[in-house]
Amino acid sequence: MSKPKLVVTRELPEEAMHLLKEEADLYVWESESESIPRSVLLQEVQQATGIVTNVADSIDREVLDAAPHLRVVSTMAVGFDNIDVNTATQRGIAIGHTPGILTETTADLTFALLMATARRVVDGDRFVRNGEWKSWGPMLLTGQDIYGATIGIIGMGRIGEAVARRAAGFAMKLLYHNRSRRPEVEQKLGAEYRSLDELLAESDYVVLMAPGSPDTYRMIGAREISLMKRSAVFINTSRGTNVDEQALYQALKEKRIWAAGLDVFEQEPIRTDHPLLSLDNVVVLPHIGSASIATRTRMAVIAAKNALAGIRGERLLHTVNPEVYEA
Incomplete structure (x- = not known):
């Protein structure tokens, strides 16, 4: 049985990557200094069950439209203003984030x-x-x-x-x-x-x-x-x-x-x-508010766990839009 696909828009610390690799087939954009190109993101999400993203990526209606199998978007951040939460909620897509840790x-x-x-x-x-x-x-x-x-x-x-x-x-x-x-x-x-x-x-x-x-x-x-x-x-x-x-x-x-x-x-x-x-x-400064080794690693692990819960159909550890579960 094939594993669900996760699109990871930036390579994460090894502890988080290990968790993801156990349960999903991954597409990983590996550049540390450049965001995933829009064309690549739109292509890769077409068969994706989940996206692990960050503040640098716009997960808007266009991306959601391109991803008919999507169940979860997990961002390695507290804020989620880069994600179209309303559209995701209407489609039953859970949005995860990482509050408290940073x-x-x-x-x-x-x-x-x-x-x-x-x-x-x-x-x-x-x-x-x-x-x-x-x-x-x-x-x-x-x-x-x-x-x-x-x-x-x-x-x-x-x-x-x-x-x-x-x-x-x-x-x-x-x-x-x-x-x-x-x-x-x-x-x-x-x-x-x-x-x-x-x-x-x-x-x-x-x-x-x-x-x-x-x-x-x-x-x-x-x-x-x-x-x-x-x-x-x-x-x-x-x-x-x-x-x-x-x-x-x-x-x-x-x-x-x-x-x-x-x-x-x-x-x-x-x-x-x-x-x-x-x-x-x-x-x-280049948006490094949470940039300590320990904190960024903890954020990545929570983002990974949110994504994995989402592709399993389980409740996320930290959900932006809990109303998807009520629906």
């Missing part, structure tokens, strides 16, 4: 990016490597204080709360904005709820942790940025689509806010000629 690792990276941006770590590294360090100067590469400053977190989910715990260790005043208030976080960490406008106006550090969705598309635009302090540092490790990048570029260029640290972009990978990359007051 919370602490992404919070680490978020706070590291905040610190690197505020204290000009990348500038300093470049300054030394370029042979520009000739002497000590009183205002040489000065940045912004972190300890005791005010941080405003937009999106107090798991990762937002983990960032708040790190901020508490720096004695930061903690503000947050969320779709609903989090009394337990307020009590535990002394966080104070604010409207979005109030948070933007009061914060020294604005950290965007909102999920990507139609409701959050470009939620930080020219008006919102105009409310921030001129000394404010803006950090985004959520989704690039949550920010109007042109408005952010103009504000940074004109020094209407002090700096930004960005791990995500509206189009990924970001173009090398993108205006944001021309600015010295921007620190950029």
